[in-house]
Amino acid sequence: MCIGYTYDLVCGHQLIHFATRCPESCPIPSGPRKPLNDTCAPCTPSFQSTNIARKYDELRAKHMRAIRVAQADGDREAEAEITKLMAKDQAERTAEMAKVWDLRRKLRVAEGGQTVVWPGKNDEKETNGPEDLFRVWKECVNGRKRHSSYDSC
Numbered sequence: 335m336c337i338g339y340t341y342d343l344v345c346g347h348q349l350i351h352f353a354t355r356c357p358e359s360c361p362i363p364s365g366p367r368k369p370l371n372d373t374c375a376p377c378t379p380s381f382q383s384t385n386i387a388r389k390y391d392e393l394r395a396k397h398m399r400a401i402r403v404a405q406a407d408g409d410r411e412a413e414a415e416i417t418k419l420m421a422k423d424q425a426e427r428t429a430e431m432a433k434v435w436d437l438r439r440k441l442r443v444a445e446g447g448q449t450v451v452w453p454g455k456n457d458e459k460e461t462n463g464p465e466d467l468f469r470v471w472k473e474c475v476n477g478r479k480r481h482s483s484y485d486s487c
């Protein structure tokens with residue numbers, strides 16, 4: 335049985351710190367499980383919104399080129415089709431952005447405007463969990479540096 339800490343992040347993914355691994359390499363270690371008011375790296379709101387904007391800007395540019403070609407050809411049907419696609423993209427962009435804003439809001443509420451203190455980052459502020467389990471976790475961080483297993487990110 336693997337031993338370690340599991341943190342449930344606001345984005346729905348997990349941050350896992352393994353202290354010891356067993357031959358089965360369990361996906362979730364045996365040990366304390368706590369919520370942590372942060373996201374994993376790929377789910378960071380600013381990173382996500384940059385990616386969403388880039389993705390849809392590119393799509394839009396592509397559609398605009400296609401519309402110009404359709405207009406030059408006098409192809410009304412194609413033009414209408416592409417216009418429909420653009421409206422659909424716009425709706426998807428808005429929905430994706432809304433999710434990021436929701437995540438941003440959750441983070442802000444959870445943090446109360448404070449910077450997140452990652453467990454073990456500042457020993458004096460560490461108040462998580464029973465002493466012995468924290469010791470195990472610290473050994474993991476200080477020793478083997480095997481952590482940050484992002485589930486399905």
Ligand SMILES: [Zn+2]
Binds near residue numbers: 336337356357360
């Ligand atoms: Zn195991």
Ligand SMILES: [Zn+2]
Binds near residue numbers: 345346373487
């Ligand atoms: Zn995540």
